[in-house]
Amino acid sequence: MSDGFRGGVTTEESLDVTSMLEADGALDALQLSGGSSLMNPMYLFRGEAPIHEFAAVMPAPVRWGMRTPMGKRFLKEYEFHEAYFLDKALRFRERLSMPLMLLGGINRRDTMERAMAHGFDFVAMGRALLREPTLVNELIAGREAAGACIHCNRCMPTIYSGTRCVELEPLAHN
Numbered sequence: 001m002s003d004g005f006r007g008g009v010t011t012e013e014s015l016d017v018t019s020m021l022e023a024d025g026a027l028d029a030l031q032l033s034g035g036s037s038l039m040n041p042m043y044l045f046r047g048e049a050p051i052h053e054f055a056a057v058m059p060a061p062v063r064w065g066m067r068t069p070m071g072k073r074f075l076k077e078y079e080f081h082e083a084y085f086l087d088k089a090l091r092f093r094e095r096l097s098m099p100l101m102l103l104g105g106i107n108r109r110d111t112m113e114r115a116m117a118h119g120f121d122f123v124a125m126g127r128a129l130l131r132e133p134t135l136v137n138e139l140i141a142g143r144e145a146a147g148a149c150i151h152c153n154r155c156m157p158t159i160y161s162g163t164r165c166v167e168l169e170p171l172a173h174n
Ligand code: SF4
Pocket: 127, 128, 130, 131, 148, 149, 150, 151, 152, 153, 154, 155, 156, 164, 165, 166, 167, 168
């Protein structure tokens, strides 16, 4: 929906592109994401910025850079709140009639119901399922409690060694 940095793709540009994609007619649905993994990754993830964990898995020069103020500039912190892309995604829902997936900080059943009430067809979940792969089945079975992911984002650097939730690892491995 937008890259979240000066000079990146804007919401207005994305609205135009998605209108073209809808007119093209070849897609089944669109997933409404945001951010840029190279320029502003935390715009997508929100919550705590795992600077030390990223530094630990980087080669020496990058590791040192991550520990300077540059690290904080690369991994900015954005407040996490449930369904943080909803307001922006609603602009796409108003513009488009094709099926849309809401993404971003979805951990609770009432959030999914709110998304459906707003006209989204699907929700996409990442970290919530990394933390609890059984969450969807539990919600179907009637679970009311929110997902257990704490949005620490320490799973982000594990993309280099097998993506996983570090909260599930034995303490000795943390
Ligand atoms: S490490 Fe686990 S608890 Fe932390 S954000 Fe990732 S999935 Fe959630």
